[in-house]
Amino acid sequence: MTGRAVRCPVCADRISWEPGAPVSVWDVENSRYETVRVTALAPEKRADLERLAYRQCPNPSGDTAAHYLPATYADHGEPLVIGLVGAPASGKTHLLTAMIRQIHLDGLGAHGITAAPLDFRRHRDFHDDYVRKFEAGGTLSGTDTGVVEAADILLLRGPTGARPVSFFDVAGEDLEDPEARNRATKFLAGTTAVVFVHGSEDPLDTGRPTPRSENRSFHLAVERLLALPDGARLPAVIAVTKSDRLRYVPPADRWLHRGDERTVDAARIRAESRDVFAYLHHVGAGASLRPFEAFTRCALHFVSASGGDAKPVDRGDPAVRHFPRGFRPTRVLEPLVSILAMTGMIAGAEAERVGAP
Ligand SMILES: Nc1nc2c(ncn2[C@@H]2O[C@H](COP(=O)(O)OP(=O)(O)OP(=O)(O)O)[C@@H](O)[C@H]2O)c(=O)[nH]1
Ligand SMILES: [Mg+2]
Numbered sequence: 001m002t003g004r005a006v007r008c009p010v011c012a013d014r015i016s017w018e019p020g021a022p023v024s025v026w027d028v029e030n031s032r033y034e035t036v037r038v039t040a041l042a043p044e045k046r047a048d049l050e051r052l053a054y055r056q057c058p059n060p061s062g063d064t065a066a067h068y069l070p071a072t073y074a075d076h077g078e079p080l081v082i083g084l085v086g087a088p089a090s091g092k093t094h095l096l097t098a099m100i101r102q103i104h105l106d107g108l109g110a111h112g113i114t115a116a117p118l119d120f121r122r123h124r125d126f127h128d129d130y131v132r133k134f135e136a137g138g139t140l141s142g143t144d145t146g147v148v149e150a151a152d153i154l155l156l157r158g159p160t161g162a163r164p165v166s167f168f169d170v171a172g173e174d175l176e177d178p179e180a181r182n183r184a185t186k187f188l189a190g191t192t193a194v195v196f197v198h199g200s201e202d203p204l205d206t207g208r209p210t211p212r213s214e215n216r217s218f219h220l221a222v223e224r225l226l227a228l229p230d231g232a233r234l235p236a237v238i239a240v241t242k243s244d245r246l247r248y249v250p251p252a253d254r255w256l257h258r259g260d261e262r263t264v265d266a267a268r269i270r271a272e273s274r275d276v277f278a279y280l281h282h283v284g285a286g287a288s289l290r291p292f293e294a295f296t297r298c299a300l301h302f303v304s305a306s307g308g309d310a311k312p313v314d315r316g317d318p319a320v321r322h323f324p325r326g327f328r329p330t331r332v333l334e335p336l337v338s339i340l341a342m343t344g345m346i347a348g349a350e351a352e353r354v355g356a357p
């Protein structure tokens with residue numbers, strides 16, 4: 001093997017990234033990847049082509065359908081793979097959409113980090129299918145089961161270097177499936193950080209009792225991650241989303257009013273973590289605290305993707321809902337900033353203490 005060894009975020013195999021290997025470009029007309037040999041190209045033409053091209057993963061285990069990674073995936077620092085874990089309808093997709101949108105509004109600028117798409121096609125699809133719909137006040141549909149690929153792959157550049165960051169957002173139903181061979185949860189084997197998403201309850205939604213004594217998606221993911229080598233050292237965050245429902249409930253209200261933070265302050269993150277812990281404990285959602293017990297570094301945050309509850313569209317089908325006052329994401333980047341601090345993308349004495357006991 002002469003190439004750089006990288007772990008594929010989709011099939012979780014370790015692959016050797018050979019220099020000069022053929023790349024593929026997306027053929028829009030025929031909706032398929034087309035292989036292009038690059039060795040005969042002048043270096044500048046090759047670099048330009050590779051920026052927009054893909055490489056098929058060799059998937060040495062032969063256990064995953066054909067999949068492609070950005071051709072420049074291995075040209076940067078150690079890739080980050082961030083997985084979202086949570087029950088169906090807990091709010092994963094809305095949170096990820098609000099996060100990615102905020103990243104592109106320079107939301108990480110205060111931390112010296114800029115972002116660019118690494119997988120342009122995936123990025124455009126994510127923007128068209130999620131971000132635009134969300135910005136128009138529409139609710140996003142539940143994620144289909146069987147999703148195996150990353151929702152988006154960005155390149156984050158900061159003072160400590162540039163790293164590809166893949167975000168995985170699969171269906172909560174798949175995350176509650178104990179079948180280890182479920183293809184949709186394979187990303188867990190290659191994940192480098194996890195956002196555990198707990199949706200805070202709608203206080204008016206009393207008709208449907210929720211069994212808070214268990215959180216199946218958290219439980220199954222934690223057990224699988226702990227079985228990985230060094231699994232307990234994976235950076236983890238617990239995001240209590242839909243916290244707009246807690247905007248008059250102390251101490252969540254105090255955190256929500258702060259808006260987005262501009263610094264990494266380990267003591268402040270510890271204080272918020274303590275408040276989230278107390279809140280989950282108080283509402284009997286102790287099962288959602290399992291990641292905090294399982295992982296050596298874990299930060300907890302109150303966030304809101306939409307800023308308010310979705311309401312049925314007037315006179316329409318009651319199942320069709322929207323956010324009548326638009327969307328006002330609050331603190332959606334705090335979980336990501338904690339992960340970036342715990343993974344060394346944000347460096348410094350404060351960052352090193354984030355999530356530490
Ligand atoms: N009040 C409030 N409601 C939210 C928020 N985020 C999501 N919701 C509501 O929660 C519902 C489910 O959100 P999703 O993001 O689709 O949840 P999910 O975890 O991706 O669900 P699956 O894809 O089925 O696993 C949405 O239809 C919204 O109505 C939020 O920040 N505040
Ligand atoms: Mg979803």
Ligand SMILES: [Zn+2]
Pocket residue numbers: 008009010011012013057058059064067
């Ligand atoms: Zn692969």
